[in-house]
Amino acid sequence: MLATSDLHMHLSGYDYHADAPCVQKGLCLTATLVRRAREEVAGTILLDNGDFLHGSPLGDYVAARQDGGPHPMMQAMAHLGYDAVNLGNHEFSMGIPLLAAALAEARFPVLSANTCPRDGSALGPLIAPWALIERDLPDQHGQAQRVRLGVIGVLPPDTALWDRQAIGGEVQMQPMAQTVAQQVPRLRAAGADVVVVLAHCGIGSAQAGSGPDAAGTQDAGLQDAGQQIAAIDGVDAVILGHRHMVFPAASLAPSPEVDPVGGTLHGKPAVMPGFFGSHLGVIDIDLIRAAGAWRVRSHKAEARAIASRDGEGRPLGLVAPDDGLTRLIQPAHEAVRLWARRPVGRTPQAIHSYFAMITDCPSVQIVNQAQAQYVAARLDGGPLAHLPVLSATAPFKAGGFGGPENYTLIPAGDILLRHAADLYIHPNTIMALLVTGAELRRWLEYSARGYRQIVPGGADQPLLGPDLPCFVYDTISGLTYEVDLSQPPHGQGGQRIRNLCWQGQPLDPAQQFVLATNSFRGSGNGGFSPAEPARVVLEEQTANRDILIAHIGRALNGAAAPERGAPAWRFSPLPGTSVTFDTSPLAAACLADAPHLALTPLARTEEGFLRLRLDL
Template sequence: MGTTDLHVHIYPYDYYTDRPVDTVGLARTAAHIAGIRAEATNSMLFDNGDFLQGNPMGDYIAYERGMQDGDMHPIIQAMNAVGFDASTLGNHEFNYGLDFAMRSIAGAEFPVISANIVRSLGARPTEDATLVAPFVVLERMLTDGAGMAHPIRVGVIGFTPPQVMTWDRRHLEGKVVVRDIVETARAWVPVMKAEGADIVIALNHSGIGEPGHVAGQENAAVPLAAVEGLDVVMAGHQHLLFPGPGFETIAGVDADKGTIHGKPAVMGGFWGSHLGVIDLLLEWADGGWRIVGHESTLRPISRRNDDRTVTPLVESERNVLDAVATEHRATLRYIRRAVGWTSAPLFSYFALVADDPSVQLVANAQMWYVAEMLKGTPHEGVPLLSAAAPLKAGGRAGPDHYTDVPAGEIAIKHVADLYLFPNRLRAVRISGADLRGWLERSAGLFNRIEPGGRNQMLLNPDFPSYHFDVIDGVTYQIDLSQPPRFDAKGKLIAPDSWRILDLAWQGRPVTDDMEFVIATNSYRAGGGGEFPGARGDTIILEAPDTNRDVLVRYIAEQGTIDPTADNNWRLAPLPGTTVLFDTGPRAMRYLDQMTALRLEPAGDAPGGFIRFRLAL
């Protein structure tokens, strides 16, 4: 059995909206675990990483309560209560710093492993000084069909995406390095076999991506599965489901059977939404165990109905809830603290098609902060811009994953809703050419639209909304009749294509040799997303505060905010052309406020979303 990407979701509770939900929570997943343990004579349970960060409970522990030596982190308490056999480290384990991560996992009653995070490099991976144990060989007893017990040694090895060195450079640089996943596996798996592992399981906090091996690969499950001696792959990081649709075209992957290069694999969603299950049929032959049959399945904790309601499929396990009840109550007190007021609602249902007030608020706060920090420096007076993206805009997280803050009091929970991640504020200094490239990279969100065409799908579903940076302080249009210059991962695919039109600063056309300072976050400034001008070498300000803290301070300073977007960007007109896009059903409550767009409802969309038609 396997969980992945729990992100501190223990209770079936949405701390952003401050209400119970049926779609998340390890306490619910634990019901499936208990059921399988009751029905299966032999079972093991693993976690695939990204457990320490991801919701306000994680922030409360990191920023309010803290983690001193001997303290227990609630997600570790919950995982201990469930009874895991092992876990690996995901990239988000380091968002609050290396010391915080190490103090947190110290309380685990199960091994936490990672073979490719290294304190000091050796000549080859097996000579590295790893941060935690690279693997573990677990000795267990198997009961066969006749009721006889037999010993088995299960080798478990863990991997983390190498990109963590970019995403959390501030916390990790000079302290650890990260090796390539496949290179590391090829070195360690023979060692595990030599130490007596009968079968080898990879806890791979990495997704199912390119079929061939690429050095430093982020989603390396396919070439990893090809490593000789590796028997099972548990994947994650992508917040997707496997077996399942979406992976059919990848060479070596059977998306129906749940195999990669013929080996059983699973990816169990995120936030406890699903339990990944792999059934292995083992046979003793020639002095060892071998796999003679396997089946990969997923067990969801809820079902979304045709009328968009959600039906829970399991109830929470009381012992898991009890394990963190004190921390849950403390988190509720934390999220309900007031920091200011808003004169109008803040919502992100239309953030991918028009300038958005929730994104505008973040951009304003960043610009306000950086302007103060740059006073008296050589960068004061350089045109200051601010880049912000809609962090909650549906996508894989579903039709409820949108910012929706009513007019009135703004509490911590609302600020956390506006800015999900514990990034730190950064500023970069770049050229006008890079500014244009940055916006071109963002414009990859949109499919190419044929002028005069009707009902064309507007958004590329593979493009995450957090890469759709809106840059405030300049004005521009996006010409959708041109192909995207960059693909969803930031690769240049159409060097002769330009979508950004009429790019101007204070009414003046932006030229390639102009210079700008852009307020952004540590993920983007450090190279996250592969944006021109933001690859770690243009940073001029490394602020001590998180973007979320800056947002809190800005709202408190303003007292009451007026969340009005300045409409500095728009989709360029294409007469006679209509497009379709999907959003959350609660968008209907705000349709009358979208007067600048020619919108009309176009029915239901898959997955509980609703669809709109937009005339360009």
């Protein structure tokens, strides 16, 4: 069984944001690994685990075009001979009509067992809970034996909440593990000899989904049910996704239920094949006939990479693009390159995200400015027009799992459409909430939870924990505050937010504000508490990126980069204390852009990052 996941419309080995070839992403490159694997074993099964339709400039271009041509991803999957695909949460981000139009082109089963379309929905005839895939496989004597593989697909049930505007009540979604437990007996009764679950979720814990965490938010179990699913009787293998991680991986911590080296959950093989086509998940199983039925005798799981890094941490391609798929998607590839080069504004200075995790950053400020101005204009003249409008957003590209290339850089001069997509890479829509000063403080405390607790007087202590992506580190424009790293994080009794002020005065816990944000955050994603319906004062199917583009082109009159003044937030001073953090090697030439920070370059890491020292 071969698996991809979280392709996010990355077909070419090309970075459209940078307008340059890339060896670390693209189904054209993964396809070469697919071809090689098919040469190893007869009767190979090829599956995808969701989030394949949206998440790149190519996806945006296909969603915006009016020509009604074939969908490039559906063409690519048919060309490669996918046997079944699972829906991910982002399949719903652009609405049911676009999803239904794409799936109508599918030449393979499309699965989502826990998605229940309402009567008459266009999606109803296009998806199924499971599929049976038959193969005639040679046994040890070379005799063909008929084997039936049952494939079940599930996705996070909170998708119905995260994308509720786009979904518009067309579907309901049920818990993943519960759904799998219900479907396995039906699949076995239909003749499945082996059952694999395409679970668009992370590994989670054995007790995932048991209740709220220390922050009062629903824990990650609803979207990280891998262990629960693997423990279900009758499930033989699990393919994971959603979290953009790789499994098996020796860097993960083992547990009695999880073997990160052997690639098992509860003793059953499991893979998570990265993102953007970075890896191909491979599960090999040997079957033995006993008591008239096939059962798994042994198994092996691995994640095969399309790229690695050389001795200096630079990307090193391991495969060449598949020629046939490259030719097939070439027209779409060239069209999106031209489309992404369209100017939308200008900036007198470069905008980058190299220091977005350690200071108030122009790449974040400009998004906050756009959101706040849009929401203020929409509320103007209404009953809430008297309230101050603040804005919350996080850096979207600031290293992390995406590596040292995962940063935004917009040179001074024309801001192109691809640059705007680089500043705001996700298909979120605008949302605004009615909040109090006390709620803003809690929001910031939770946003700062990923920083490690720092011992005063210590030298070169790692700043960031490894577990959280950069897009959960929200900053709120319109406020000034400090983050005290000597305090333990939220959830461990710490209070890190110091000197929180609005207009130079201490923030009144009872004062009301309107907070501009996005549908992802306002719906509770990233571990934040979902907003109560009564507190949602604006919710539209207007993309935050479109708001940003309009802001760049109109509101700033061609001077898109925010003026560099005193930062709105900073770390509290800890004399004699230093921390280290990793950033892009290109940051070495940009230290003057953060003169208020005491930064010292140290060395390149094995992963290719530049490690900097920050004196607090």
